[in-house]
Amino acid sequence: MWNMVLGGVVLPAAVTALILLPMVCAPRMAAARAVAPLALGAGFAAGFFGCLRKWAAIPPVEHWQWMVWLALLAALAGVVMALPRVPSVVRWMVGIGAAGVFGWLIVPGFADLADVRGRWRITAGVLVLVVGLLLKWSAERAGPRGLTLVQLLGAFGLAGFLVAANTARFGQLAGVYAACLGVFLLAALWRPGLRVLGPAGPVAATISLSLALSAMFYDTSGVPQVAYVLAGAAPALAGIGGFLGAIRIKGWRGALVHAVLVLAPIGVAVALALRAESSTPASDYESYY
Amino acid sequence: MMKRSTTGVWMVLACGVLAPAALAADAYKVDGGHSNVIFRIKHLNAAWFYGRFNEISGTFLVDDADASKNVIDIEVKAESVDAKMDKLNEHLKSADFFSVREFPTISFKSTAISKGEEGKIKATGNLTLHGVTKEIGVELEPTGPVSDPRGGQRAGFEAIFTIKRSDYGMNFMPEQLGDEVRLIVSIEGKRGA
Numbered sequence: 001m002w003n004m005v006l007g008g009v010v011l012p013a014a015v016t017a018l019i020l021l022p023m024v025c026a027p028r029m030a031a032a033r034a035v036a037p038l039a040l041g042a043g044f045a046a047g048f049f050g051c052l053r054k055w056a057a058i059p060p061v062e063h064w065q066w067m068v069w070l071a072l073l074a075a076l077a078g079v080v081m082a083l084p085r086v087p088s089v090v091r092w093m094v095g096i097g098a099a100g101v102f103g104w105l106i107v108p109g110f111a112d113l114a115d116v117r118g119r120w121r122i123t124a125g126v127l128v129l130v131v132g133l134l135l136k137w138s139a140e141r142a143g144p145r146g147l148t149l150v151q152l153l154g155a156f157g158l159a160g161f162l163v164a165a166n167t168a169r170f171g172q173l174a175g176v177y178a179a180c181l182g183v184f185l186l187a188a189l190w191r192p193g194l195r196v197l198g199p200a201g202p203v204a205a206t207i208s209l210s211l212a213l214s215a216m217f218y219d220t221s222g223v224p225q226v227a228y229v230l231a232g233a234a235p236a237l238a239g240i241g242g243f244l245g246a247i248r249i250k251g252w253r254g255a256l257v258h259a260v261l262v263l264a265p266i267g268v269a270v271a272l273a274l275r276a277e278s279s280t281p282a283s284d285y286e287s288y289y
Numbered sequence: 290m291m292k293r294s295t296t297g298v299w300m301v302l303a304c305g306v307l308a309p310a311a312l313a314a315d316a317y318k319v320d321g322g323h324s325n326v327i328f329r330i331k332h333l334n335a336a337w338f339y340g341r342f343n344e345i346s347g348t349f350l351v352d353d354a355d356a357s358k359n360v361i362d363i364e365v366k367a368e369s370v371d372a373k374m375d376k377l378n379e380h381l382k383s384a385d386f387f388s389v390r391e392f393p394t395i396s397f398k399s400t401a402i403s404k405g406e407e408g409k410i411k412a413t414g415n416l417t418l419h420g421v422t423k424e425i426g427v428e429l430e431p432t433g434p435v436s437d438p439r440g441g442q443r444a445g446f447e448a449i450f451t452i453k454r455s456d457y458g459m460n461f462m463p464e465q466l467g468d469e470v471r472l473i474v475s476i477e478g479k480r481g482a
Contacts, residue, residue, distance in 0.1 A: 001464065003463075003464065004464070052460070053460060053463075054460070061419075061420045061421060061458055062388060062391060062419075062420065062458065063391060108390075108391060110390055110391065112390075166376075166379050166380050166383050167384060167385065168380070168461070168462075169384055169385045169461055170384070215384075217390070218384040218388060218390055218391065219383075219390075220379055220382040220383050220389060221383070277376070
């Protein structure tokens, strides 16, 4: 138990905090914003290692383990996109390129996916791009503390959904993601004006969708695909935070409305997972763990 | 009924991928219904838990005369894992354990077979589990051959050996489940008809 907490919570939080420190200590330095995506990507990678107690090879034996490399790639893309004086066209090219790689690598080569692989690659690439953009857009308009808190709640919700869908490993990794976001929330509380999560938007979108889509492709429980997409793309509703900010519903009131709206699709996803579970014949055993 | 070989029956399990010539007339086809692959693992460090796989296939060959033909090749469908509880079965099939969508089969293919002591057979081969292939050595206790009352001939063997699941990348829940897994493999096959 303690090993799990150490590897899945303490280690990723410590790595995230260490890398995020320059941004928190020098909030007015534009270049310091670039450490935010690196902090989230490296924190998640550290937690991935802490949970699995091994690193993922290239290519990994288990296809889903691409997610750690995708998180690091998104972190690098995020750094380029967050650096000052980078031309807009370069930012777009990097963002679209990273989304394309995500779409290409997140879909496994299972034989039964042959007919739909291309479609899923495009869908996944578009999803990660849209969710990342909405997070960025929202971060520029919504209150940073509220937005970070909402994303943290979303990560906890994603973890709960993944456990309900019989993929505890992915649920555990969603816990790692939540641990990293917890550090972002502390940073946002410490520096109230600092838009800490915005530059890390592409990484947050990548991690959230990596977990949900991988769990969907590996599903053996009969949970509907729509549930996985809803849970993975829920951070897209960060855009609502941006909208609330734009119409001047800010602060904790805005965060509350935002939280309800982000958690609603995850709630639907959990309900669908539980319904799929209830269709499994009842066991005489209270719990198999 | 045929007399049981006392010097150790040279048995070969060869699945359909083997060249037909190698299987020839001596080939035994695994009878999945009468074959068993059972695993044992420590649960919560409290007790041994047993599960099994229900779909086993392959072919084997008994050949005392020509040892060069001897090969062992077994295939088990990972999706057929059966641990008595439906919810547990689903969890075992998931990416947390056997990841059956990515790794649908578990196989053993022999690379060398030799006579062991007391009529047993020593087999070395590649065990592929969860996408990882590792060479292991197992000792087989041959049974049969006997004449099948319905025609043809039947023979089998049993092998009991232990692997570490972490060697095959299956390291989820290390504190709740033991690392060592004992496998009890009992195969029955039929040749002729």
